[in-house]
Amino acid sequence: MATIMAEAPVQQKSNGTAPDKRWVYLFNALDVLEKEVQPASWDDVRSLLGGKGANLAEMTRLGIPVPPGFTVTTEACNAYLAHDRNFPPGQWEQEVAAVHTLEQQTGKRFGDAENPLLVSCRSGAKFSMPGMMDTVLNIGLNDETAQRMAELTGDPRFVYDSYRRLVQMFGSVVMGVPDEPFEQIIEEVKEIRGVRLDVDLLAEEWQQITARFKGLIMAYTGSEFPEDPYKQLELATRAVFDSWFGKRAVDYRNATGIRHDLGTAVNIQTVVFGNMGEKSGTGVAFTRNPVTGDRELYGDYLMNAQGEDVVAGIRNTLPIGHLKQEMPKVYTQFLQICEKLENHFHDMQDVEFTIEQGTLWMLQTRDGKRTARAAIKIAVDMAKEGLIDKKKAIGRVQPAQVDMLLHPQFGNEAKKQAQADGRLLVEKAVNASPGAAVGMAVFDADTAEKWAKEGKPVIMVRPETKPDDVHGMIAAQGILTSRGGATSHAAVVARQFGTPAVCGAEELHINLEQRLFTVQTETENIEVQEGSWISIDGGAGEVYLGQLDTQEPDFEREVELKTLLGWADEVRVLGVWANADYPQDAERARRYGAQGIGLCRTEHMFFQEERLPIVQEMIMARSKARRVSALDKLLPMQRADFEGIFRAMDGQPVIIRLLDPPLHEFLPGHEQLVQELADLKVRLQHFHTLSEIDAALAEVRHKEDVLSRVEALRESNPMLGLRGDRLGIVMPEITEMQVRAILEAAVHVKRQGVDVYPEIMVPLVGHVNELKTVRKLTEEVAADVFKQTGMEVDYKFGAMIEVPRAALTADELATEAEFFSCGTNDLTQTTFGISRDDAEAKFLIQYVEQGILPRNPFQQLDRSGVGKLIEMAVQQGRQTRPDMSVGICGEHGGDPDSIGFCHQIGLNYVSCSPYRVPIARLAAAQAALA
């Protein structure tokens, strides 16, 4: 051993850490750790040992069979990375000492040819990053130990299979050789032998494969595979440390928001062999169904296989239930362990196990990833079972998961029609991640990412996926694989990101080179080229050719979600209102739990087909009298709209925003008109009859008339032009008509017994005098309506805060406004000086990619800029009017992070799209609990 120790890595001079610091903890040393480090919480233990290491230690303490091992801490990783990739002083000595302890615990010896101790080396960060970092199995094998072990066990097939795994993983993970040539060598040998499965290969073939693997490493790297087990261990430890900043890991952390300074721990564990014959096997399982959330074991296993075989999806697996027949005692023990783990960790567990010659070993437990639906069901069920309380249940579901549940689904009609048309390509593959997705087929991750950036929806189609593919999977609308089951890499990642996925669709014959797949249906052999449209139903495991229509999910049937949101409503402080322009929107909002309408945009009503001509007549009017006459025609239509919304929101407030967009938006575009005129004039040259020419000239005159009005109205920066309250002040007759429509509608429905709370909101206010002007108009109209109808209605008058000056002078505005609603879309535009229409394509995406902006501020509220203004509006507004109600009604009202901020600064409510109301309810509750 001394000689081996002499080859330990050269120590750096000093990296400032205490020389006796402990970098390594044995799995059974949790009590030692607690005594030495005195962690404040389990979270601190996880920070130090990583999630996997902490849980292995905890399982050991719980008396669950775990192969002995030890963990090199995340602190060691960070010290290594911070000091030019040098191990901190003492780490290597402690690793070597820990190996000696394993030797004592197992009675085997590391590097000993007679009774070799083999170990695995796995990464394990604080937060699970499945498949993102590297693993090396069977460290300790070399030519000498393998040969002797084969003799001793009498099972050379098993030994050389294990040895080739070490060489393969070491080559790829530690020495950087690509995966494919290794697999190619195995495929070649199988082809020569004429067998289909790995298990059918014989000992000498594995031995031959191992030798070829070594040659491959030498050819690729110019270095020999190290025969020295300690060298293997050292290099594997380094490789795991290094993998923390590998591209895959960095991408994953960027995508999921995990911090880059946490580091990873390294878990060194005695290898148990699932490939030691027919009584051996390996598998992964969830303690509940991660797709549906049902309380049942869910997983796959493979007999006579090791480690990654199950997860990689390379060989098709057996469902875990099958183990009950195959090894009933092991199955029962496994069930008990699962229950123990769930009770201990208070959450659904994702476990890995190996059976070595009939003995069950647990290799890992962690909180399991799950679909949105499962997350909700498990949280609600566990709360009902008493395993967690309601508040914890609320915290267990991410708001984004609620969104996934309410994602569109394919309608039954659409499916039936597609089937009738012969477009059902795959009827029953693995329903790996639910939801409907429609996109163009692409065959690699880079293309998926590229096309998605260009705005094309894509479905990524692969035989199986690997961690390298994640950037494409994130970009894709859906994922489709021909191999692998419900726990394959593709399935796990898809569920995590809420991307619909169908896996193991063996009917697909994927040809990556020709970039197409073929499917033999009952009637024909269909070829689907890259770029063709396909539709997948990840909940049903179905694949269709073409684009299927989607339909709204049925909220009423989401019983667990409704229960959870009911609990959320009990704890949240922030109100949740909805933006709705039509009665049917208002009804949906109410069904989804909205407590009011925070924004009813009256202009959307103007765009309706039968009204647009009247609106255009109003705009084209050359005199106020003509304008008023057009407005008179619009009045009953607007009134009817408002009546519908008031009825739908009986008993709840409805904020109606007065007309906001610039008038030219209601007219044809300038270019269109110019082009049409130019075309007409060209055509004029070809007319011959007088009547043709007369008609054409009349058309020219009309178009010129419209064009001149468009030219008079159009602006160089319409966003900052004559719109909002400016329009309603310059043309007060528009304001008058709208206020009249609102209040007449309110009186009318009140007479019918509806409990009505209209609130009139003035858009784009910048100065208190604007509010004064509109308020005076409003009060005059109100007095007239109440007098004429003989009935009064309480209404509120408020201001939209959507230019910075409104927020900066909120104390003044509050003298006139009874409520504020922050229009965060426009407020973000003016605070940044960025036009959303122009910016996203031209530089905003690049800004986010380059990290110049942390997030797209139109999606997630910019706290330090826009947020500061909103805080000022709240504080100054309430300074003047202590009971001032302040909400937001931009898109941020449906964004969980932004909702958290709104709660923090004491807003009264957020108002969002009806579809996002459930998300907002949950996010508001989580903010209150935070």
Added chain:
Amino acid sequence: MATIMAEAPVQQKSNGTAPDKRWVYLFNALDVLEKEVQPASWDDVRSLLGGKGANLAEMTRLGIPVPPGFTVTTEACNAYLAHDRNFPPGQWEQEVAAVHTLEQQTGKRFGDAENPLLVSCRSGAKFSMPGMMDTVLNIGLNDETAQRMAELTGDPRFVYDSYRRLVQMFGSVVMGVPDEPFEQIIEEVKEIRGVRLDVDLLAEEWQQITARFKGLIMAYTGSEFPEDPYKQLELATRAVFDSWFGKRAVDYRNATGIRHDLGTAVNIQTVVFGNMGEKSGTGVAFTRNPVTGDRELYGDYLMNAQGEDVVAGIRNTLPIGHLKQEMPKVYTQFLQICEKLENHFHDMQDVEFTIEQGTLWMLQTRDGKRTARAAIKIAVDMAKEGLIDKKKAIGRVQPAQVDMLLHPQFGNEAKKQAQADGRLLVEKAVNASPGAAVGMAVFDADTAEKWAKEGKPVIMVRPETKPDDVHGMIAAQGILTSRGGATSHAAVVARQFGTPAVCGAEELHINLEQRLFTVQTETENIEVQEGSWISIDGGAGEVYLGQLDTQEPDFEREVELKTLLGWADEVRVLGVWANADYPQDAERARRYGAQGIGLCRTEHMFFQEERLPIVQEMIMARSKARRVSALDKLLPMQRADFEGIFRAMDGQPVIIRLLDPPLHEFLPGHEQLVQELADLKVRLQHFHTLSEIDAALAEVRHKEDVLSRVEALRESNPMLGLRGDRLGIVMPEITEMQVRAILEAAVHVKRQGVDVYPEIMVPLVGHVNELKTVRKLTEEVAADVFKQTGMEVDYKFGAMIEVPRAALTADELATEAEFFSCGTNDLTQTTFGISRDDAEAKFLIQYVEQGILPRNPFQQLDRSGVGKLIEMAVQQGRQTRPDMSVGICGEHGGDPDSIGFCHQIGLNYVSCSPYRVPIARLAAAQAALA
């Protein structure tokens, strides 16, 4: 008397004032006032008595001959206006008692036929509002007193002239009859008599005129002219009070910024008669020349005339110097009084006097209005004379007056040419208000205002002007009258507003009905119709036909101004820098006293004719390499520009802003291209030869190419689009070229011995990471330039604060920026959410007119919104970087009010147009003294 008292106005029940409150002060009761009221300052006395009343009382105290009288206070006016136009309790009784005191002082009796006391009733607000409010003379005359007085004085002509004046003024001022018919009656009588002047009319004619005036009043109002003198006094007092809210007064206050709640006092004064024969007269004079500022008496008088005759400009007057010959003793006494007044009030006085049968009476003194040039000269002279100190001198000149002095003048060449062309219409009229003005002739105030609003420059041409004309005079570029002298209404108002004016141009024959004037020149009779262009030189008293070219004034020759600005520099704290894009601008800025260049806009250089094609080549480049190649051609040009500016600013800092506008601004307009393409395609149908068609097709292809680039670049809101630092980040090669040009230029001139301080400014910064990105680029280029040239130059790197988010996160920006410059034009746009291009015509003017916005925020900094953001930028910026320099470089940098604000919040400097540098120097000094 008892019966008269019984007709006093009905008292209101109570208006909450103390019943013994004093509403009336005799002119000789200043000591009483000081004892009773204990005013904190002379300003308080003026607030209570009005400027005229206070000065009459002060003159009385100084022993200057003032006809006895009393003042009804502004408090009485305000109480009257606040209580439905009822006199406050006690006021009328006090007025009557004061009349009795006058009776004792003069030995005459009010309403007494034997020895009648006549009084004038004049308004007198705190701040002089010349001609804005109403005056009634000769109160106390009626049929009975007039007849008896005529008998007693033996001068019936004088008496009936005086009486008709009362009836005329009373009719017009108190009873609302228009002026014209009164004048028409006089003209008719003169015509019948065949005389030209008023003085040629006889007693019986004036008596007849008086009777016709009374009939006119009856006809117009249905009421008799009141014979009762106390009724006359009461109604005149009311009329003066009421005139405070007359349209003329309100307009004037709006135009000059006087508060509307001050109220006016009423001065009741014994009438002395300037129209009592050949030893009587009346006049107005200034103690110095109000046009040039020279230390000389300046004014006009008329013998045998009363009151308004001089000011109204109806009769042509004699210059004041003429009095020396006519009445040497009176002249000497007058001179002494003037000197006494100047020494007492420490300012040039504007006095009114009357000579009644050889006795001099002073009717008024006030600080005199003056031209900009005079204001400066008088302030500097008085400081040199020791009459005031330098600080007071600085406060005596309004910054806007400095601007007037630096207004353009007609060049000598242009004048000579116009003379040679026979376009000199008037060679030597009264040079009433200096400056050159070019505009279209208009003949009434309403037209002047209307045309000016439509953007047409106008010269208002009138026989004479009246207070009703002020709105038109304010709107006009210049004023031209055919009657009246240097103290006529037209001249006084024009000087106050700095509008060039030529008065008393008797050569003009104005025909108001036909809306034209004619001038007989040496060679021809020229007719000038409304709308024709004319040019006037108010400094020379010249009128030209057509539009004369103007040229820059010669700052070097403005000796007094330079002295005053030198004193200003001694007291001001705020730096004054200039915005300059070219070396010649920088030189001018420096001549005008700029301490640095606060904004050099690099894009202006891009627009130069020989560069635009290269800039377009850069923009049309489809690859980075091509773009870089075009940029390489621009580099030496930009470098040369910067070298010139650096040389001009030797020893002073120069802030250069990187490219700001969106690229499409450098390309032809979209519509233009579409139209050209459409035209080309129409023309294509008419070509026949192959070569014609080929050429046209090539042109189509080129235009389509440009059009497609324009379409790719153009934005719906370019103000909020891809511009500023966004452009320099998306196309870093532009930033690199500009930084290289700046630093290479700096190195080059430094080598030549120039003391160079370049500062690189990043426009449109919204997030600190943008600054980081550009700073990194800048540092890389700098390192390269310094390495290649072997010489280093100190430079600063800073941010332009022009979107709200920059101000809101100034603490973060300050980690990267070494200086801030607030671009208040853009900051105002984004803070209000208003595009200046679109807003001014479409609603901003209306907003200011309606009082929704107090001022145009693009002219005067909006303190409560934009100002708050700038304050945040200053405070937060200095929190991070205590020595952070902060300036502004928008147009507000030259606005005195905005400069005051910049001083208050502790900015380091303002940067403005070179022409406004002198104004800013003065305004900054005044802010420091405030």
